[in-house]
Amino acid sequence: MADDTPLLALTGITKRFGEVVANRDVDFTLRPGEVVGLLGENGAGKTTLMNIAFGLYRPDAGTIAVAGKAASIGSTADAIALGIGMVHQHTHVVARHSVLENLMAGLAGRHGLIDRAAALARLAEIAAAYGLGLDPDQLVGDLAVGEKQRLDIIRALFRKARILILDEPTSVLTPQETEGLFSAIRALKADGVGVVYISHKLNEVRAITDRVVVMRRGAVVADAVNDGTLTNAGLAVLMCGHEPERITRTPHQTGAARLELAGLRLGKATQPIDLKVHGGEIVGIAGVSGNGQVRFAETIAGVQMAADGTILIDGKPTSAGSPRRMQQAGLAYIPEDRLGAGLVGALPVSDNMVLSRFGASPFAHFGWLDRKAMAAFAERQIASYDIRPPDAKLPIGLLSGGNQQKAIVARELALKPKVLIIAQPTRGLDVTAIAFVHRELMRLRAEGCAILLISDDLDEIFQLSDRIAVMYESAIVCAMQVEQATVAGIGLAMNGGAIEVPA
Amino acid sequence: MSMLDIILDIGFFAAAIRLAVPLLLGTLSELVAERSGVLNLGIEGMMLAGALAGFATAHVTGSLWLGVLAALLLGALIGLLMALLVVILRLDQTVTGLGVTMAATGLVFFSYRLGFGESAVPPAITPFSTIPLPLLSDIPFVGPVLFNQYALTYIVYLLVPALAFFLFRTPAGLALRTVGENPKAAAGVGIDPIKMRILALMAAGALAGLAGAYLNLAAFGSFTFGIISGRGWICLALVVLGRWKPFACAGAALLFGAVDAFQLRLQTSGSVDLPYQLFLALPYVATLIVVIVNTRFAAAPAALMEPYDPEKR
Numbered sequence: 001m002a003d004d005t006p007l008l009a010l011t012g013i014t015k016r017f018g019e020v021v022a023n024r025d026v027d028f029t030l031r032p033g034e035v036v037g038l039l040g041e042n043g044a045g046k047t048t049l050m051n052i053a054f055g056l057y058r059p060d061a062g063t064i065a066v067a068g069k070a071a072s073i074g075s076t077a078d079a080i081a082l083g084i085g086m087v088h089q090h091t092h093v094v095a096r097h098s099v100l101e102n103l104m105a106g107l108a109g110r111h112g113l114i115d116r117a118a119a120l121a122r123l124a125e126i127a128a129a130y131g132l133g134l135d136p137d138q139l140v141g142d143l144a145v146g147e148k149q150r151l152d153i154i155r156a157l158f159r160k161a162r163i164l165i166l167d168e169p170t171s172v173l174t175p176q177e178t179e180g181l182f183s184a185i186r187a188l189k190a191d192g193v194g195v196v197y198i199s200h201k202l203n204e205v206r207a208i209t210d211r212v213v214v215m216r217r218g219a220v221v222a223d224a225v226n227d228g229t230l231t232n233a234g235l236a237v238l239m240c241g242h243e244p245e246r247i248t249r250t251p252h253q254t255g256a257a258r259l260e261l262a263g264l265r266l267g268k269a270t271q272p273i274d275l276k277v278h279g280g281e282i283v284g285i286a287g288v289s290g291n292g293q294v295r296f297a298e299t300i301a302g303v304q305m306a307a308d309g310t311i312l313i314d315g316k317p318t319s320a321g322s323p324r325r326m327q328q329a330g331l332a333y334i335p336e337d338r339l340g341a342g343l344v345g346a347l348p349v350s351d352n353m354v355l356s357r358f359g360a361s362p363f364a365h366f367g368w369l370d371r372k373a374m375a376a377f378a379e380r381q382i383a384s385y386d387i388r389p390p391d392a393k394l395p396i397g398l399l400s401g402g403n404q405q406k407a408i409v410a411r412e413l414a415l416k417p418k419v420l421i422i423a424q425p426t427r428g429l430d431v432t433a434i435a436f437v438h439r440e441l442m443r444l445r446a447e448g449c450a451i452l453l454i455s456d457d458l459d460e461i462f463q464l465s466d467r468i469a470v471m472y473e474s475a476i477v478c479a480m481q482v483e484q485a486t487v488a489g490i491g492l493a494m495n496g497g498a499i500e501v502p503a
Numbered sequence: 504m505s506m507l508d509i510i511l512d513i514g515f516f517a518a519a520i521r522l523a524v525p526l527l528l529g530t531l532s533e534l535v536a537e538r539s540g541v542l543n544l545g546i547e548g549m550m551l552a553g554a555l556a557g558f559a560t561a562h563v564t565g566s567l568w569l570g571v572l573a574a575l576l577l578g579a580l581i582g583l584l585m586a587l588l589v590v591i592l593r594l595d596q597t598v599t600g601l602g603v604t605m606a607a608t609g610l611v612f613f614s615y616r617l618g619f620g621e622s623a624v625p626p627a628i629t630p631f632s633t634i635p636l637p638l639l640s641d642i643p644f645v646g647p648v649l650f651n652q653y654a655l656t657y658i659v660y661l662l663v664p665a666l667a668f669f670l671f672r673t674p675a676g677l678a679l680r681t682v683g684e685n686p687k688a689a690a691g692v693g694i695d696p697i698k699m700r701i702l703a704l705m706a707a708g709a710l711a712g713l714a715g716a717y718l719n720l721a722a723f724g725s726f727t728f729g730i731i732s733g734r735g736w737i738c739l740a741l742v743v744l745g746r747w748k749p750f751a752c753a754g755a756a757l758l759f760g761a762v763d764a765f766q767l768r769l770q771t772s773g774s775v776d777l778p779y780q781l782f783l784a785l786p787y788v789a790t791l792i793v794v795i796v797n798t799r800f801a802a803a804p805a806a807l808m809e810p811y812d813p814e815k816r
Contacts, residue, residue, distance in 0.1 A: 056690070056813065075693070075695065076690050076691060076692070076693050077693035077694075077695065079693075080692070080693040081693075086691070088691070092685060092687045092688035092691045093685070093688055094680075094681055094684040094685045094688050094805075095684070095685075095805065096684055096802065096805065097680070097681070097684065101677060101680075101681075102681075102688070104674070104677060105677050105678060105681040105688070105689065105692050105694065106674075106678060106681070106689070106692030106693045106694045107674060107692075108674055109673065109674035112673060112674075113672055113673060113674075114672060114673060114674050114677055155692065159692075159693075
């Protein structure tokens with residue numbers, strides 16, 4: 001590389017949040033035209049480090065240099081002025097403003113007025129240079145998730161960013177959208193822009209980056225040139241410090257249909273859904289988030305009313321629209337929004353453990369709660385599911401995401417369900433917790449439970465499912481055995497494309 | 504006098520505007536606060552404080568315009584206090600706003616007693632008189648209604664398009680709207696949501712103070728404790744009715760002013776024999792009906808009542 005002055009150099013960065021040290025003496029550099037992958041488990045400190053570079057947090061110690069000059073970044077405005085742009089995992093856009101209004105917000109304008117003409121010209125320029133285009137007058141709320149992310153990237157480039165930080169950019173993208181993002185990154189790279197690529201998708205990191213920096217527990221543990229010798233297994237060991245456990249699926253004979261959806265329609269205007277999930281079978285529901293997955297899960301769980309159709313469990317029709325009756329029929333539901341829909345954060349672990357059945361024996365007698373029975377049950381579950389910290393009296397909101405998920409899994413599996421609906425089971429969890437959840441699902445499958453697995457994570461779908469179905473615009477557009485499915489084919493169907501199923 | 508006669512009278516329309524102007528000022532005040540993402544329930548107290556500041560200053564100095572200035576400044580100061588509590592300390596906006604109103608009300612009563620004592624004849628000032636604008640006030644019908652008003656009213660006429668222009672045509676206006684919709688997105692593009700909200704609340708306070716001062720500097724000429732009597736709360740409903748847009752808010756305030764003027768005249772005309780309380784309720788009932796009909800189309804700023812914490816992910 002001709003110019004060796006780093007675009008961005010972070011030296012000796014330390015950041016504490018109360019007792020927790022999020023970054024410990026971290027050094028990080030980024031050169032012009034370089035794509036650096038930043039890897040690490042959840043809580044390793046990747047996002048914290050980049051939030052410091054972007055002026056969202058102030059470091060407790062350490063220095064920042066931009067293009068060779070010492071920089072004091074006290075706010076995002078400072079960072080933007082220095083040519084740093086950041087695209088967050090969850091896009092930060094204004095849904096009720098137009099694309100152009102989103103792009104112009106924060107710009108100085110001309111003669112005290114917003115400069116629409118200049119903004120339109122710049123948008124066209126970026127579309128031509130990097131293949132990133134959008135309709136300027138479209139309402140952002142109407143954009144697809146991938147388009148919202150494109151808006152975030154365009155917004156950074158709009159401000160002439162030379163350093164672009166992408167935080168888990170592909171977690172919500174289809175394989176095709178990911179490919180589009182990669183070609184934009186290559187164009188940026190050719191233009192001399194430095195890109196920081198935060199991700200835990202190892203294949204993508206190996207495909208797009210020039211160098212990989214691995215963090216663990218707030219410190220950098222490896223900084224290696226991506227010369228083709230890096231392996232997923234090697235990177236994974238660096239990330240978690242030990243060989244991660246990977247749960248594999250062994251094909252087995254499935255039983256009779258336990259969950260049957262017949263002509264189920266989520267909305268008045270959506271297509272009917274016919275789907276059977278057999279005993280001992282995991283059916284994975286793939287789809288771009290926002291295509292009705294939440295409504296689908298909640299409808300089957302009885303939280304919402306279906307517009308039309310019936311739900312059968314073990315061949316018996318159930319009365320729709322009552323979570324309690326669905327539970328009595330043998331259905332367990334683990335929602336994607338753990339703290340919002342699955343738990344009561346302010347209540348102790350022991351109360352949350354019986355949240356779905358505290359009204360009856362053995363936890364209540366004649367309308368009185370049996371605190372002793374609740375505590376004993378919670379202690380047992382905490383021990384057998386290794387929930388940490390092992391304190392049944394602690395408000396569950398204080399537990400980590402992984403332990404909260406363990407608690408929900410413990411609660412719902414104690415019901416010995418015939419059918420399990422589980423949505424985004426490992427979102428936000430680290431490798432160890434993911435292995436735990438996957439192992440439990442496999443155990444349940446072996447016991448003959450019918451499992452409907454809804455996930456944005458295609459890797460997870462392919463890893464666990466016996467059959468894969470694709471949800472698009474609140475309907476199932478195709479379903480096939482996992483052996484017949486390809487990532488490209490499923491990705492196409494997720495975008496509404498037709499899919500050819502081998503006979 | 505029949506109902507039709509009431510409505511066809513020029514005096515009715517002029518009265519509707521006089522009644523609408525303080526409400527419009529309050530509504531624009533609330534609009535600015537809510538567009539930044541803060542529900543300002545301190546508005547009732549700010550209006551009362553502005554009324555006293557305006558009256559007392561005019562009474563002491565003899566200058567009505569110094570009274571206007573005092574009302575603007577005291578309102579902005581209370582806005583700053585409100586900002587300290589809900590923007591910097593991120594306290595609950597509902598409780599804090601009500602608290603600010605109660606504290607301001609108590610302090611106003613206390614200060615008035617301290618300054619003016621308890622006299623049988625309440626102190627009075629000579630309020631603003633109406634100024635007919637040359638040429639414009641000669642236009643038949645429209646002239647006497649719109650262009651024979653107080654100077655403050657003419658300022659309010661200009662304020663509505665100015666605020667609309669600010670919100671939708673200037674970078675600062677776009678920044679304000681972005682903060683009210685999504686402060687994190689605003690911070691991501693270099694806008695300081697905290698600074699924006701502090702400034703918005705100070706501007707809202709100044710406008711609310713002016714709204715209160717209008718009532719005694721232009722309309723009544725004296726100060727009474729019940730001078731605001733819930734007008735601030737009405738403004739909260741009028742913002743919803745006006746869908747957080749300046750011109751629509753002006754329409755909402757005018758509608759309320761017109762119904763209010765109508766019921767006043769209906770009462771005095773004696774043509775309908777009903778208890779006067781029913782007449783008094785008429786503007787509120789009308790507002791309620793229109794809000795109910797209108798609400799399905801209205802959408803509050805997405806981040807309304809949501810405190811912004813930069814260190815929170």
